[in-house]
Amino acid sequence: MGNSRVMAAMSEGARTGVRDEGSASEARVPRTERGRRTLRKLLDAAAEEFGEKGFHEASVSSITRRAGVALGSFYTYFESKDALFRALVGDMSEKVRTSARSALSDGMGALEIERAALAAFLRFAAEHKEIYRIIDEAEFVDPESYRQHYETIAARIADRLRAGATLGEFRDGLGELEAWALMGMNVFVGLRYVVWGGGTELGADEVAAGVNRLLAEGVLRR
Template structure:
């Protein structure tokens, strides 16, 4: 089963109290473990509420279905990825250092939340609109950073959207290989990726 929705369509029901926000947070965190461990089709609402330590009725206070909390979870994870990358870098870094720091933040996040890869991969089939929005918004942020680097005179003037998608693709698969499948030092992997951005891969004439 797949769901379709507008990218800016509200997901779930917003809590009105601090207690409600804590309950919603518990449900989303539990859903990440449930979907990450069992996959969308084998996961269950009762499994989510059991992990969250909440009553079944609490689930339906915020979500109408398993599809809806899955969609909310993808949106939540996208926000956490954005926050992890932002928190890993300081203000006013040079453009290439900004990319290196952002990747370190993502690699650390992926190492702590390995379930994100399974959840996002399944999202392509469960909710294609959320899947596309996740990657589109990530590429847009990278593109904006590249544009700022161009504006400051630190990057080539011909960098565009496709370059942002290429960088994102590199980052995603480095995360899979070195944060999910293995545990490599994020700083080392980010420096390797940054060297590709700095120098390219073509052999230079001596």
């Protein structure tokens, strides 16, 4: 029962500002299953297009060709390329959340949850390396969505840290500062070991275990 309070922080959308559906805030949400499939195709095609070409070189016509959707249909769902980009950032943020949440189970302790959540993020990033370019571009294309992406992730981490302290597994006083520090570490180990690679033999589980060991033991000789 107690550990479920730590896990609940992974999906606490209302309080932390996480969008329930990343595309909903900028897309015209379809009412039919066919419409939802078309929207999904557009978002997936946009991830490929923006990931390969960047925001400014990407085009609506190329995105619709990738998606196999008529150009005119695009405007049924989005007002502009900018709106699609904002929706895509939200959609990717939601995918990061759900991929981490799906890796957890009720029997996990607070430290184990951090390891599993990071490993899940690393596996997600390995399959969607474009996320780094798209999120980085968001800083300049749409600073609000860029900031919201990181603020919502940090808020979830902070909730987990506080919940772990309540359970007696983490020390008291952990919060926003430690959450941002932990998030920064997670983002950059993903960049180094997943996006750049560089011939390393370390997999997602090994990288996550190393970060987890740093959390548990620190860097001081004992």
